[in-house]
Amino acid sequence: MVYGEGSERVRALDRISLEIGHNEFFTLLGPSGCGKTTLLRLIAGFEQPTEGSIRLYGQPLEGLPPYRRPVNTVFQSYALFPHLSVAQNIAFGLEMLGKPRAEIAQVVREMLGLVKLVGYENRRPAQLSGGQQQRVALARALANRPKVLLLDESLSALDLKLRKEMQLELKRLHAETGITFVFVTHDQEEALTMSDRIAVMQEGRIAQVGTPTEIYDAPNSRYVADFIGETNFLKARARGGVLLLPDGSSLPTPVHTPDGEVTLAIRPERARLSADGSGISARVKDVVYKGTDTIYLLELPGQEPFQVRSQNRLGALQLVRPGDPVGLELPPEAVRVLKE
């Protein structure tokens, strides 16, 4: 996918190869400008690929304008028609498809029930709250029973509480309709909560595809590990099945690792402070109490700052203070070796 002319050409998407399964909740995740929305717009037909192809259940989509694709979009700004009522908005696609009036009325009723907006059919979009507009946008797209529903940052405009509600709502709609959802977001937590599978995107390429567990527990690169959740990175050297840290301590390798420089990724909640000071020696820089958890910020010689997150199961026991020397324990299964 190449944009622009001459020296201004920009390759927005590069070597993307994806297969999305029937009835899957598939998420494209990445920071702004990574190409996730462009990919969605290619599927919807608002953009044409300069090379490559997109198939829908075997049928190539090239050259088909958006209005001939059995795919519907929920826009980030909802893009509800301000001059039409809620019911007319929902009916729009079916009318364009030339469905009989009785059927349209029936589907509109069903959709209003599905998104819990019965009684709102004659309102204008401007008279609805953000969450209600979101539901109308969903109903308008789902009414046509598309083969694929595309959701472009659809929850980003909502406040946190409403967003959590709509996340559950979307999962319910996905289960009830059996339609394939392709969801675009920059919010990693949202992606983990909702998706069957996630594609993490980076500068127009796909960095990793996998289930939320795979992406979170087994990131394949520093980029993915850093983007999804919080991660500590340690520099180490692999030699003969052992990982040597600069301070002289060593760890067993969790998987076979060829000798050389490596980066270790460790999730903050999977590292532990040892009770007896054994393990890698570190110094406490700060202790942050967060209610459910306490975060210990550690300094390790020759390493980046390191975080340990520990659940406050026994209440707020502040056993260590800033400045204390502590031992850091890294269970072998908590350590992920990255190639870079």
Add this chain to the structure above:
Amino acid sequence: MINPRNPLWRFPGLFWVMVLFFAFLYVPIFVLVALSFNANQVATIWTGFSWDWYKGVLDNPNILRAAQNSLIVATAATLLSTLVAVAAAVGMTGRRFRGQNLFNGLVGLPLLVPEIVTAVASLLFFLAIGLQLGLLTVILAHTVFCIPFAYLPIRARLEGLDPRLAEAATDLYASPWHTFRRVTLPLLVPGIVSGAMLAFITSMDDFVITFFVAGAGATTLPVYIFGMIRTGITPEVNAISTLLLGVSVLLVALSFVVGQRGQAR
């Protein structure tokens, strides 16, 4: 309305400059309106209130014919110019093409070309192609200079529309024509109404171009008023002018209100 923190207000005498400015603009018009109700035969000496001149205007068949011509011309020119303006605005918005700025400038150019030049050019053109001067030539000439007045509000409205709305329509199986008919056009209505009203009053008020291209029998109200003035300023002239002013103010106000309502949505 007057913000004391605006540094301009520190200048002494600003208030009186403002009063003078508005007086300069509006006193002549108020005098004209007031004198249209003057009972005296001599237009400039006030003696008492009277509706006589308005009755005179309504009884004068020549004035009525001129008013009718003005309405026919304004209505036809408004319809034609608005149609062209909508097409031009839709063509210009939402895409980029080579020479777009040039085209945009050309659509608005009639606003800048001296009217007398347009008038002479139109006259020469009609004569050259052998078109008989009459209502038709007036309508054609008016359509030309009304286009930019209709175009500007429509273009502004169109540029204010969320491009996602048209995309949403195509996404919902609407062909380009249906997208225009069902989504773009209805949302454009405030701009179209506003543009059409501006075109209408511009046509109603035009004198210079009409004076050149109107043949016998195609006299419009402004041209007729000019003819009356040449034989002396009668109170009747004041009365017609006041009526014309009323129509203009009403339409401009209406156009403004419709534009505002469109903004609010």
